[in-house]
Amino acid sequence: MTKSLKRVKRATQSDVAALAGVSTAVVSAVISSKPGKTIRVGKDAEKRVREAMETLGYAPNVVAQSLAGGKRNIIGVFTYEAIFPSDSENFFYPFLLGIERGAMQLGQDLLLFTSSSFERGPRSIFPNGASRMGVADGAILLGEEPDKRELKQLHDTGFPFVTIGRRDMPDADLSWVAADYTAAVSDVVDRCARYGHRKLKFVGAPQVREQNMDREAGFLQKQGSSLTLAVERLPAEDIDADWLHKCLEDGNTVVLTETFKHAVALERQVAAQNGTIPGTISIVALAAPLNRSADVDRWTRISVPREEMGELAVRNLISRIRTPDQGPLKATLPCGFVPGTTLRKI
Amino acid sequence: MTKSLKRVKRATQSDVAALAGVSTAVVSAVISSKPGKTIRVGKDAEKRVREAMETLGYAPNVVAQSLAGGKRNIIGVFTYEAIFPSDSENFFYPFLLGIERGAMQLGQDLLLFTSSSFERGPRSIFPNGASRMGVADGAILLGEEPDKRELKQLHDTGFPFVTIGRRDMPDADLSWVAADYTAAVSDVVDRCARYGHRKLKFVGAPQVREQNMDREAGFLQKQGSSLTLAVERLPAEDIDADWLHKCLEDGNTVVLTETFKHAVALERQVAAQNGTIPGTISIVALAAPLNRSADVDRWTRISVPREEMGELAVRNLISRIRTPDQGPLKATLPCGFVPGTTLRKI
DNA sequence: CTGAAAGCGCTTACAG
DNA sequence: CTGAAAGCGCTTACAG
The missing domain is CATH 3.40.50.2300 (Response regulator)
Incomplete structure (x- = not known):
């Protein structure tokens, strides 16, 4: 029907102002009625402005509003x-x-x-x-x-x-x-304690960012009670047979893993030794997995309120x-x- | 540290122009070098402009560019x-x-x-x-x-x-x-035919929009060959025992359901009669389900390249x-x- | 190759 | 209660 689709010119504030017989400032005041306005519009003028806007199908140009210091939303x-x-x-x-x-x-x-x-x-x-x-x-x-x-x-x-x-x-x-990882991990420690665990191990990533610090802080917060708490940081790949052996030998009954990778790596080692989770040792995951392809549900874990x-x-x-x-x-x-x-x- | 965070004024084009000793037009030309430019800048000026931009950490104001008729991306x-x-x-x-x-x-x-x-x-x-x-x-x-x-x-x-x-x-x-629902449904009919089906029924929603027309068109496209094709439109809720009875009595061996709701409703009826899908009758779903909570995978269906x-x-x-x-x-x-x-x- | 100027469509002090 | 004017930061003909 229309052969060349040239952008139809939208009605502007001055179009409205002209039709309503007022200045653009008045139109501006009408469309954005803020509390501390420096401008106030008469009922009559406002009515005419609104009618003009209606007839012209006026809608303010957000970009211009923005440039002129208005809000963008x-x-x-x-x-x-x-x-x-x-x-x-x-x-x-x-x-x-x-x-x-x-x-x-x-x-x-x-x-x-x-x-x-x-x-x-x-x-x-x-x-x-x-x-x-x-x-x-x-x-x-x-x-x-x-x-x-x-x-x-x-x-x-x-x-x-x-x-x-x-x-x-x-x-x-x-x-x-x-x-709130701090509170969450602290709570996990409490739960473990209530379950009878006395020696707990925290295994985390070598890279320590804020959230890692928070988890560790929550863990160590329970230090000094009747619990023995140990923190260790190493790449998930380094969780090998030796590591597991040592961990068990130390008497740890539960490991809090900072990342899902650590949890999975640990379970794999345990399985390789013909052990089971939580038979051989318990695990609590302190993070949500990056992708939920993994069988997340069976893991005892912290959930983040994303x-x-x-x-x-x-x-x-x-x-x-x-x-x-x-x-x-x-x-x-x-x-x-x-x-x-x-x-x-x- | 900073007590009141007032918005630091960003460097503008004129700041750059001033520092480089050129006009804003030149700066503008430098940052947006289009092919059919009306303005061309000398190597020397360009170098100074770029240096000035660097020193000032200048980044064009997208909003202003936009208002002035530039692109927004x-x-x-x-x-x-x-x-x-x-x-x-x-x-x-x-x-x-x-x-x-x-x-x-x-x-x-x-x-x-x-x-x-x-x-x-x-x-x-x-x-x-x-x-x-x-x-x-x-x-x-x-x-x-x-x-x-x-x-x-x-x-x-x-x-x-x-x-x-x-x-x-x-x-x-x-x-x-x-x-391309038309081709897809048409293809489904072919496949059904190759599987030995001769009487096929198309069941769709009462509301006919473009995509519904397309599906129906694809279905009916195969009319006139050795197949008997029937189209029926009714709410999924209306698929009851009577409907199923009539459908089977008519000799239909496969139903193409336009929506997943129809597919599910039909299966429920069949189950209610102690029948099975595809034992009693075959179903091909012609749409993706709205939510994938359903056990989608077992359905023979069309997939949309979303x-x-x-x-x-x-x-x-x-x-x-x-x-x-x-x-x-x-x-x-x-x-x-x-x-x-x-x-x-x- | 470059500058001065108008204009994009608004908002906001500043005057009446 | 309302208007005239400046200005937001750019781009783009139009002149040199």
């Missing part, structure tokens, strides 16, 4: 990894679900920075990401950042953002939403955007304990 | 239903996965219109959605729209968009990416954005046939 979501990864299928899904719910409730759109995922080299929010973020009012950062200086850098621009996962830095006070974390991240981000001077927002959400079959009473 | 994704629904967990996921992949490859960010999901009444892209779309260069529309006039309306604004799923309208020629559809939607949308005058893009992607256990040879 767009929240950026930056992931260091691919947002919808096909391999570890659903790992980010719960977070996104929560983020979407929060965004929906607060009337925010979500801008996913998918473009920057394709840059060569280690994924970075600079230089492209940061500039692209300008479209959004703030951002939620997801995934493990390759470089902490970037966070510092982004923080220094004054752009509001909230990370999912605790981020601690000496020179920048960040806002984050994290799982959806809630996503939702809260949105709330806190909005709060930061609306009240920039309140200082960083640090929030912690309780984990769940999922009873499986890998922890037994002794 | 943002693709909107509008869903009539919640984008990450928790109940029908993964239905949109594969589409989004494909969309993300396409966006990544083409250097586009993704803007999810989550805010409009919360409006009262039937979900609508107007008035809020449409205005919000202005931030994006174009949009992908996902899900079943409640009101086709909206599509017409959006189309009339000249805003480029691509729907996932065929959309046919008398007064607007739309761009879409769809599954990821590919999402990816192609992005490509075609970009193509439309870059070449607005080329007319609508209609694309169809082949479905897969998944052999299950509900179709048997006779």
